[in-house]
Amino acid sequence: DAKTTQPNSMESNEEEPVHLPCNHSTISGTDYIHWYRQLPSQGPEYVIHGLTSNVNNRMASLAIAEDRKSSTLILHRATLRDAAVYYCILESAGNMLTFGGGTRLMVKP
Amino acid sequence: NAGVMQNPRHLVRRRGQEARLRCSPMKGHSHVYWYRQLPEEGLKFMVYLQKENIIDESGMPKERFSAEFPKEGPSILRIQQVVRGDSAAYFCASSPRAGANTGELFFGEGSRLTVL
Numbered sequence: 001d002a003k004t005t006q007p008n009s010m011e012s013n014e015e016e017p018v019h020l021p022c023n024h025s026t027i028s029g030t031d032y033i034h035w036y037r038q039l040p041s042q043g044p045e046y047v048i049h050g051l052t053s054n055v056n057n058r059m060a061s062l063a064i065a066e067d068r069k070s071s072t073l074i075l076h077r078a079t080l081r082d083a084a085v086y087y088c089i090l091e092s093a094g095n096m097l098t099f100g101g102g103t104r105l106m107v108k109p
Numbered sequence: 110n111a112g113v114m115q116n117p118r119h120l121v122r123r124r125g126q127e128a129r130l131r132c133s134p135m136k137g138h139s140h141v142y143w144y145r146q147l148p149e150e151g152l153k154f155m156v157y158l159q160k161e162n163i164i165d166e167s168g169m170p171k172e173r174f175s176a177e178f179p180k181e182g183p184s185i186l187r188i189q190q191v192v193r194g195d196s197a198a199y200f201c202a203s204s205p206r207a208g209a210n211t212g213e214l215f216f217g218e219g220s221r222l223t224v225l
Contacts, residue, residue, distance in 0.1 A: 036214075044200070045216065100151055
């Protein structure tokens with residue numbers, strides 16, 4: 001299974017943009033890139049996913065490198081409620097989503 | 110439209126007892142996934158089921174653990190003769206489809222098992 005590498009933790013100031021990086025150098029051509037987040041004591045929550053093109057939704061933007069070996073989740077204005085563990089996950093056809101350690105995002109007021 | 114419902118939210122068992130965790134997927138979803146999360150760790154895939162069928166159980170321990178998703182009723186994760194190492198949060202997720210580009214998995218709030 002292709003793996004992802006994320007920083008263990010990041011800090012951000014409230015109302016500033018946050019860029020959460022993810023490396024996936026062994027990604028295959030058909031793997032989808034998913035992002036989920038998990039707030040304390042809750043189940044994971046879907047954030048966004050994409051294949052090749054950048055994606056935007058109401059929660060965030062996903063910027064995918066041209067060679068697809070890395071991606072960045074962008075939160076345009078961090079709020080205290082965005083403090084969570086963010087997981088970058090690759091989905092291969094027929095394989096289940098495999099969660100790694102994720103990045104713990106701390107948001108300072 | 111109710112989300113994924115898991116119960117019980119908290120369960121305490123003594124070593125050797127059985128634990129049964131239930132998951133009702135979102136309406137219209139026929140694909141169910143179970144994940145386990147040990148304290149301070151990420152989620153580990155356990156099993157993927159469709160109605161009445163186990164599709165992938167590669168993450169399930171070979172002994173004491175079983176899962177089912179009957180034609181009627183919730184999916185059940187059963188742990189027999191629990192040990193302290195089974196203490197964890199067990200999350201269920203559902204989706205309307207599977208395969209490449211599964212899209213969004215909808216997770217429940219989890220069932221937290223504590224084994225004394």
